[in-house]
Amino acid sequence: MTLRRKRFAERRAARGYSQEDFAEALAVAVSTVIRWEGGRATPRPHQRPKIADLLGITLFELEGLLVDESPAEVASPCDVAALGHGDDDDMRRREVLGLLAVTGALVALPGSDDSPRGRTDAGLVVNGEEVHRSLWQVFTLSDSKQTVFPAVRRQLHALTTCLAGVQTDTDRARLCTMTADLYQLAGELFFDANRYTDAAQCYTVAAHAAHAGGEYDLWACAMTRHAYVELYAHRASAAQPLLAAAHRVARQGDTALSTRHWVAAVQAEAYAAMGDIDACNRALDEAEKVHASDGRSGNGGWLRFDGSRLFEERGACYLRLGRHDLAEDALTSALAQPLSLRRRAAVLTDLAVVGIHRRDVDQIMHYAETVIGLAGQSDSGFVGKKLDGLREHLAPLMPDDRISGLDHRIAALSRTA
Structure with a gap:
C-alpha cells in the first residue's frame, strides 16, 4: 500500500467506517474498497463526490489521497495558489509559459540519431496518464477551477524533465501524447482566468505534441479549443480555418470517439457568429449524430463531448442569430439537465x-x-x-x-x- 492510499484507509477508519460499511454506503463490493486502498484501482469520477462526502473532505483533498507518491506527484491540498493576480501569480504564470517554450522545442526537435537512448522515468510513463485523468476529473468537478493549477504546474515540470532526458522512441511518443493532454488542461485553466493568449499558446503546443505522438483525436481537440478562444474573443473569421483543419484531422481519428461531432458543434457557433443560419443548422445536425454513435463518445479527460451540451450550444447559436424564441426553448431544455x-x-x-x-x-x-x-x-x-x-x-x-x-x-x- 502506498503512503497516500494508507492515508485514504486511515481516513475511512477515522470516520468510523469498516471496509464493509464503506462498501455498503457506496453500493460497491468490499473487494473494490480493498483494491482502492491497495492502490490496485481508483474510484471512478461519478463515485468521488459521494466518497469525499463520506470521508468529510473536499474533492481536491480526496485527489491527494488517491494519487500515488511519485516524481509526478500532484500538489498537496494546502498548495492551492490559484492563477490570479500579484507578483507571485505572475511568476507562476511565467514559469508555466517558460515550460511551454521548452516543451515546444523538445517536441519539435527530438534527439539526434547519435544521442544516447534509454528508458525514461518509469513512474511517470506508467502512472502519468492516470494522474492526468485524475486532474481532469478534479477540474471538471470543482466549482473553482484554479484549485488544480499547482498540481498541473508540478506535472508539467515532470514531463518537461522527462522529455529532455534519454528515452526510447516508444516512450517519447507516449510522453508527447501525455504532454498534449496536460497542455490542453493548462490552456483550460488560462482560459478560465481570461488569459486568452496564454491559453492559445498552450493549445498550440498541445497540437504539435499530439501530432508528434500520432494522436489525431487529441490533435483535433487542441485545435478546436484554440478556435474556441478566437470565438470567445469575437473573431469568428480567425476560428474558421482552425476548425476546418480540426475537421480534417478528426476524420483521421478514432470513429468511436466524439471528436468530429464536437468540432461540428463549435463550427456551428462560428457560423452563427457570421450570421449563416443554414450552415449553423447543418453543423448542429452533424453534432447531434453523436447520439447515434456506438462505443465510447468521450474519455473523461481532454474529450468530454457526449451530446449533453447540445441544448445549450444550440441556444447560444440561436441567440447570436437573433432567433430569441428558438434560443429560449433550447436554453430552458438545457437547464433541465445536470x-x-x-x-x-x-x-x-x-x-x-x-x-x-x-x-x-x-x-x-x-x-x-x-x-x-x-x-x-x-x-x-x-x-x-x-x-x-x-x-x-x-x-x-x-x-x-x-x-x-x-x-x-x-x-x-x-x-x-
Whole structure:
C-alpha cells in the first residue's frame, strides 16, 4: 500500500467506517474498497463526490489521497495558489509559459540519431496518464477551477524533465501524447482566468505534441479549443480555418470517439457568429449524430463531448442569430439537465440576454441574480466575462432602477483576471 492510499484507509477508519460499511454506503463490493486502498484501482469520477462526502473532505483533498507518491506527484491540498493576480501569480504564470517554450522545442526537435537512448522515468510513463485523468476529473468537478493549477504546474515540470532526458522512441511518443493532454488542461485553466493568449499558446503546443505522438483525436481537440478562444474573443473569421483543419484531422481519428461531432458543434457557433443560419443548422445536425454513435463518445479527460451540451450550444447559436424564441426553448431544455457551475452560469446569462431583448426586467433580474451568486462561488473569470457581456446589452434599460443597480453590482464583482 502506498503512503497516500494508507492515508485514504486511515481516513475511512477515522470516520468510523469498516471496509464493509464503506462498501455498503457506496453500493460497491468490499473487494473494490480493498483494491482502492491497495492502490490496485481508483474510484471512478461519478463515485468521488459521494466518497469525499463520506470521508468529510473536499474533492481536491480526496485527489491527494488517491494519487500515488511519485516524481509526478500532484500538489498537496494546502498548495492551492490559484492563477490570479500579484507578483507571485505572475511568476507562476511565467514559469508555466517558460515550460511551454521548452516543451515546444523538445517536441519539435527530438534527439539526434547519435544521442544516447534509454528508458525514461518509469513512474511517470506508467502512472502519468492516470494522474492526468485524475486532474481532469478534479477540474471538471470543482466549482473553482484554479484549485488544480499547482498540481498541473508540478506535472508539467515532470514531463518537461522527462522529455529532455534519454528515452526510447516508444516512450517519447507516449510522453508527447501525455504532454498534449496536460497542455490542453493548462490552456483550460488560462482560459478560465481570461488569459486568452496564454491559453492559445498552450493549445498550440498541445497540437504539435499530439501530432508528434500520432494522436489525431487529441490533435483535433487542441485545435478546436484554440478556435474556441478566437470565438470567445469575437473573431469568428480567425476560428474558421482552425476548425476546418480540426475537421480534417478528426476524420483521421478514432470513429468511436466524439471528436468530429464536437468540432461540428463549435463550427456551428462560428457560423452563427457570421450570421449563416443554414450552415449553423447543418453543423448542429452533424453534432447531434453523436447520439447515434456506438462505443465510447468521450474519455473523461481532454474529450468530454457526449451530446449533453447540445441544448445549450444550440441556444447560444440561436441567440447570436437573433432567433430569441428558438434560443429560449433550447436554453430552458438545457437547464433541465445536470450542469456544472460554469455551464449553468452561461445558460442563465444567455436567458437573461433573451429577457433584455424582450425588455422583461423580471426575467433579467431573476437569471442575472443567480449568475452573480455563482460568480461568487467560483471566482471564475469565465463567469465574470459572461456577466460583462450581459452588461453590454443593458444600456437601453438603464433608466430602470433595478437594471442600473444590477449594472453596478456586476461592475463591482472581483475578477480572476
